[in-house]
Amino acid sequence: MSVYAAGIDIGSAFSKGVIFKNKQTLGFCCIPSGGDYRATAEKIKKELLSKTGLSSPAPIFTVATGLGAKMVGFADVIRTELSCHARGIITIFPSVRTVVDIGDSYSRALRIDEHGHLLKFLLSGKCAGGSARILKKIAKILQVKLEELGPLSLRSQKQVDFNTNCAVFAESEAVSRIAEGASKEDLLAGIHRALAAQVNNLAERVGIEKDYALVGGGAKDEGLVKAVELMNGFNLVVPSEPLLTAALGAAILAEEMAPA
Amino acid sequence: MEEKQKGMWPLVEKYYQDYGSRARELKKDGIKFMGYICSFVPVEIIRAAGFVPFRIRGNVHEPITKGNTQLETIACPFMRSCFDLSFKGHYDFCEGVIIPHACDSMTRSYSVWKYSLGLPYSHFVNVPHTVNAASLQFFEAELNTFRKSLGRYAGKEINTAEIAQAITAYNQLRKKVKALYELRKTNPPLVSGTEMAKLLTVTAGLPVEEANLLCDQALDQLPQRTAPSDKKFPRILIDGACIDNIDLVQLVEESGASVVADDLCLGMRDFWPTTDVDQDPLKALSRRYLEKLNCPRTFRQSPGGSLSDDLQARFGDMGAHIKEFGVDGIIIYVYKYCDPFGFEVSARKAYLSSLGVSILYLEDEYSAGTIGRLRTRIQAFLEMMG
Structure with missing residues (x-):
């Protein structure tokens, strides 16, 4: 069973998340970053989980990116927003x-x-x-x-x-x-x-x-x-959601990196 | 046992953290120190006059305050930091200051150094900007003027034998540093870039005998090290002016790379060229500092006519080091308002691209706060290479 892949992008103004499985975006969210990036990351995770429709927490492999990437306590891997943007945009266009x-x-x-x-x-x-x-x-x-x-x-x-x-x-x-x-x-x-x-x-x-x-x-x-x-x-x-490119790229990288 | 394994590193750490502490100790024993800035001051002559040459260092962790009352912010931030610390009295064990005609920031600020610090001795070494028979002749005469001037201050005539002796001591140091760099050729390297940066910074503030001793100890100890892990990191060369704080190198290594070589004043630029011993010492020194010391402040005329000939003449030494040290990527690190390096960035990029290595260009101020902000760029560069 493959795991869910998430990309979390904590920016200085907004924090974005994308949840991904089998190369499909299952859901995304975008909230103001505020002053507590750890809490913001947790909030995004919760929201993304709710979008999968799963009743119980599922295993998620997460790539965090952006200014506050280090504050994403549950991140498996950190990548710069530059690499994530690159992967995100090429997938869209x-x-x-x-x-x-x-x-x-x-x-x-x-x-x-x-x-x-x-x-x-x-x-x-x-x-x-x-x-x-x-x-x-x-x-x-x-x-x-x-x-x-x-x-x-x-x-x-x-x-x-x-x-x-x-x-x-x-x-x-x-x-x-x-x-x-x-x-x-x-x-x-x-x-x-x-x-x-x-x-x-x-x-x-x-x-x-x-x-x-x-x-x-x-x-x-x-x-x-x-x-x-x-x-x-x-x-x-x-793109139709221009704020989400890096989070999408991070989710794609997460799915590639996730243990099978 | 553990202490023994650490060898001379605790001492290096102490001297690095409190740069000048050894000079203050030695001054109590009557040893005289002479401050200088930049690689273009012939330390051999200072040494021959009976002084310990002390390379004035800046500090990226200390905000420039008092120095800015005498120098505007268009002056090079590295030089301003050096001046700021001197002006605040950090290096008051120095009896004088020697400034070379290296870049505009140094040349134009000489009078500020001279009159603001009010030290008993100061001298401006007029280093020509071109390399040819006439400039070499001029520079040799200029070194003779410097020898006489410093001799008058020291109350002695600096003789040729003393200069030759100092040349030998500094050549030894340079050869030892070169031998230490050999330990960086393995993958992973036996000595980190951060450790080397610390050691080389420290040597510039010590009597050459003590610097030689530290290098001897490092040469004894380091080959016995086993590589920390099998993990191989991208091998980076840092290219720039004078980096006398470890912060940038440390940031690169923390981000998952090994700094294995450099083209820096407190690095290969200065430690690679030795002084010939088979000719008149002043002639040999003029050749070492003008012909061999490869810094963009010196204009080098291309022997051929094409751009690639020109680039080869200017940067061929760096190209050879890239091969020799198995370098994967180059970080060109230039201080804001650094004219000599700033004007050359596109030429350096063109040359380095032709070698097929990855390049990251960073412009920075001279402060730990701004270095930290380079993290994302460095990480993305490493991701790009990976």
Whole structure:
């Protein structure tokens, strides 16, 4: 009897889990990471188990990944989110060779081969510049929901020039633009363009080869996706659940590694 | 018995943790110390003048505070940390400081070192940036100026025989270190990268005789070790400037790799080249430091015309070490604002890629906090190689 395989990805903003058996996803979940990663991991495990429909706890082989991977007390193996993203995305889109994960604390650019093996990677700097953190800050300043950022940005008539790469300084630059009378739409379009430039800078440095996928929280923002597409002149691929790629990759690795 | 097995390692640990502690002890016995920074200061001349050359070291665990009052943050963080500790009095047993014309951060900060520390002696060694007959002649004359200057301070004339003697002592040390590196060729290696980094850092703050003794003890003891396990880890070479703290090497080894070789100032870059003994000592020293010491601060003209000739002339020694030590992957580790290494990264990558080894490029500040944040990159690199 084969065991269940789980991938748990503890990120700085959200923690994600995927449960897997016989190459099929049986269920997934995504909850805010909060301040206690151990408890968050346990919560995900419980939720994943409930999705298998099993009444009693079943043996699960777990691969943990992400910033808080070490806090997943029940993990059998730990793998970096880079390897997990690579395996996850190739399973969803076999044609992808370049991926940028726009996360809360980092953005990560990956070049992968047809098997989902990592060929090259690059992380954004040591600070949150170039990550999706700036989107959260801007949403707060503009008092809009995160999911409204994309639609608002796409309605822009005249994007503002936005220059700051630093997530902290960006806040004051945004306030200055508002003071100058910029509309929410134009301000957001400017920010999306600035962030897209940073995303593309990472991708260019690992070398863009089509298909090019965006994943992570930032990929849920269609304004940002559009800005990256405009910069490249071609369409990107984005999975329907872009936050789950690393957890899925971890679950796939778990099934491969699990003792028969 | 257990203590005996540990051999000289507890002493190495003590000197590593409290760098300069041996100098403070020896100073009480009247031994004189002369501080210097970088591999381009000819320690043989300092030694011949009757001083113990003491390599000024930084500390990635100590935030730079006082040093930043004299040096802006655009200056190399490694050099700033060295200056910060000196300025705070950590190395006040040194009678002076000698700075070479190595990189801009050192050259432009010489006056800051000289006037802020206010030490009885200071000297700037003008090392040329090119290697040719004229620059070698110039450098030999410059070394003679340094010899006279230091001699005046020491109240003696530094004679050729004394320099020759110091050359022999430092050549011995370099040969012993080379013999220790032989123990890293086995898979798994008999000595870890972390242990070697500690030992080599420590030797730079000791009289050469004591450094030789530590290496002798290590050479006696290490071959008797049995490899800790059969487990073979990816074999890594670290390429960069001066790494005088073990933190990066330790992080790489904790992540499941063996650091078996390097291209670092406190490593193969400095310990590999010896000084010829069959010619005039100053001429031989000028050749060792200018021609043999391979650092990007020195411009090397390619003998051929093609890019691959150029890369071979600049990095061929590293290529040979990669083969010799069975290296699987290279970590290029560059400090922020390090111009000499920073400008060369793409050339280094191009050369190393042509050898078919995996490469990870890391840019970092000089602080333990930022080194920790490199963990994910290092782990992913090892996963990629695995």
